[in-house]
Amino acid sequence: MAQLTKRGLIAAVVCSDTFMKLGTAQAKVFGVPDLPLLKIQHPLGGLSMDKVRERADAALPQLLKFVKEKQS
């Protein structure tokens, strides 16, 4: 994602809340401190499909908001 961002593409990372600190630190390490992290509830592993859809429902508005901001 860092590489895509550096190439000028719109990129974001889905990150569960427990991993937000790691995600934020890694974005800085890879030189893209403003890389958007789409925050979802932890965990992502070991979920039923219904719960996976809930996570996607939480991430999608964040993604759309970010894309609109980038396009405006």
Add this chain to the structure above:
Amino acid sequence: MSSLAAMLKAPGALVECDDDPEAVYEFLCEKGWSDGLPVIPPTPERVERMLAYCDRDLEKPVAKIPPRFGAATPIRVAANAVIAGCKPEYFPLVLLALEAMAEDQYNLYGTQATTHPCTPMLIFNGPVAKEVGINAGQNVMGNYYRANAAIGRAVRLALVNIGAAIPGTGDMATAGTPAKFTFCVAENEDNSPWEPLHVELGFPRDASTVTVVAAEGPHNVNDHESLTAEGILTMVAGTIAITGSNNAYYAGQPVVAFGPEHAATVAAGGMSKADVKRWLFDHATLPLSRFSKETIERRFRRKLAEQYANAPLDTPVHMWAKPEDLVVIVTGGAGKHTQYVPTFGNTRAVTRALKRADGGLVKSIQELKTKSKA
């Protein structure tokens, strides 16, 4: 002016605190620069003594340690070696282990940040292990021996202090493992019926090597009854074949560390190391049916579809990909026990020989003592 003295003039390179041992310990713990155990203060004089055993550029990184990708320069690593309680002559082995872990196939990034409880297991072979006193005998994976304790601890401190493997931000291990304090052994070459690991891998017998494995803590195999190779190996295979291991899902390289008595029984049955690996590969399996229904459907049927999409439930699940991938060593002292060491799975064992800066193999650690020659 030494390179260290020059570096210490940089802003922030030198920090000061009360020289009382408790105060230094408190200071490092508060800064997050410890593993929670008492420390030796890394004063410039002590770091300089450590660097007397380094013939490399003191500011050229031997590794970039993720997740921070901090530069593991000899100077920084030396400070961690002092904190860990290393003797100066241990220092080249700490650097060597970090160099090996930096190779791509080890997957240092994954092993640092994962939720899995893995940590570098350091296996030393060759004359240098004995020269610096790395235990290969009784209680080899336990406490008591300074070289085992301090070399492994120094590597771990470098992973935390240089690489930022800090629990909750850089090290996401769910529970971790006590082996994260140190996990450092030497092979008991004198009491092995087989060629030592480094010779098996093509290094000269008088080379000194480290093999790094992204390992869980060891699991014991108790067998006081078996009198044959097949008997011992049956017990080992039963300990390896477990449902909750990463090795059931990834092509990793777990380790079987035979106790010398078990190794002698197996070798007396006419089995070479290659024979042992083949036998264990074939027998350390579980039928697919032993895994949970969800694991079968979600992990095996979908993620590993190429192998298991339509596999019958009695299909054997192997614990590593190819027989030769198993790492076999002999270590420890008297007794009827062997250790099985599962791994992170998505990682390969890496072996590196100790060399001088000019590329020549090191026969003795004293060859690297540069400062006394100057």
